[in-house]
Amino acid sequence: MSILSSATVTMTRAFRRNIPSGLGIILFVTLCLLALLAPIIAPYDPIEQSILSRMKPPSGEHLFGTDTFGRDMFTRALYGARVSLTVGVVSVLLGMTIGSVLGVVAGYYGRWVDPLIMRAMDVLLSFPTLITGIIIVALLGPSLTNVIIAITFTLIPKFARIARAPTLAVKERAYVEACRAMGFSDIRIIVFHIIPNILTEVLVMASLWTANAIMIEAGFAFLGLGVRAPTPTWGGMIREGFEHIFQAPWMSIFPGLCILLAVLSLNLIGDGLRDALDPRLKQAKDMG
């Protein structure tokens, strides 16, 4: 409880003074609600084809137009949000948890554990993120679970690095030494004294990386490595639309705008958090 409450207090304080991040939260929550309520609010079926209404431009009937199979693009965009947001949130939760644990363990135990874990992370970081992801999806085959696994894998080393640095600093503090002298177990020290101190920094990165994870998932889908058709995904819709860019530009424009909005909302949240938590930036702000 105490772990979460310190982070919550910092974050609430951060958002109260920051309009853009408030906007980001409203936007993100709206997108999540739209995704969640898709079966109720979607005007059409996302998969059912209608040859008569193929490639219709946006109108009152079809807000985002229709695709090559006559499917309503607005309905598909609503359902596409489910895939993008699930992949973004789940892969970051997994990557953050596994990566942070590895980083904290490396930083806390030092000796041979630290170089062992961090060199392994260096190896993963030696490839561009997108390339690592593509190879993992190719290894496992394209599916929702495998896309999540691939993105999680690319996020682990990033969170390990972020979590390790503050752990190194915190473990030298007097109160941690005092805990050790009182005979507290390592687990207890890590859970109650190290993690609360690194949580805010990790959470800032989590919001920014959720944005990136959504972009990576869309990229996979665009390359044909994402969730299989006919399940709608934003990236997959752009892939289909791009083939008809001359006749039906709306088929790529609208799903792209959805990605842009989702990513933008998370970047606004992350930026607001970072501004509020980085004392150096805050100082610069106060000076101005």
Add this chain to the structure above:
Amino acid sequence: MTALSEWAERYRAPLYIAKRILSGIPTLLAVLTVIFFAIRTLPGDPALAILGDTATDASIAALREKLGLNLPIWRQYLDFLGGLFQGDLGTSLVYGRSVASELLRVLPYTLSLTLASIVIGTVIGVPLGILSALHRNRFIDYATRVFSLIGFSFPVFYAGIMLILVFAVWLPWFPVMSSSVDGTIIEKLRGLVLPAVAGSLGLIAMITRASRSSLLDVMGDDYIRTARAKGLTERTVLYRHALRNALIPVVTVIGLYFALIIGNSVLIETVFTRPGLGSLIIGSLDNRDYPMVQGLLVTYAAIVIVINILTDLTYSMIDPRINRA
């Protein structure tokens, strides 16, 4: 001071450079090992992939023998490493040519795309950052910050498609596809503009932010106050004193983004049907051309490791205190 420590003092910078370069070697070896084993766990038999489904068992066995797939795994591993040190990355299953020569053929396309993105990112990002810092909390500052936030949030392939739509379809200024990569220099450059702009959006945003915040940081420093107190004009203070230090973080941003842009080239090359490392890896995965995929991964890792070392070294040259760490 002993002779040894005097020697160490004199050669501190070259020693740091040597140490940093040598530190890349174990990572590279580990990376090569991971690539070797990862490729061998990819689904499908390479011999079957070459010969197709109609192949007889005997011909598959013969090809496996020829490709060295029947050797024990440690022998294959040593052969792979031995070949690498002689510049031999194997033979492509699809093209029938050496992997190295195919990589060398497409590498310039990806590198020119990456470098062009970095140039555009710097040329636009740095002035925007300066402008934003100088007009802090005024309209230009807000506009720049909104622009960079949007640029940062644009998926690179979507940016590419929108650029095609606007500047190649609606306004026919640039070619839709980078098919002119084989034409004259002018045509090549024209074909490079849209892909490079698409690749640079995120970088413009990051450089703008980095140069803005570091200039604001530096402007508050004591030596700037001293320069002003000496009676120097604001222009001299800015260009001769502040900018030099404010631009150090930009080098780091470029270094950090290099790997990202190289990775994003997969998407940009697909959108603009350009040749390059990215379109080659997608094609090779589709064709199960595993020696080619292996060679590409080695190339990507080598580029990222070299760029990381170069970034560290450039940083230490700009800020000599780093050598002492």
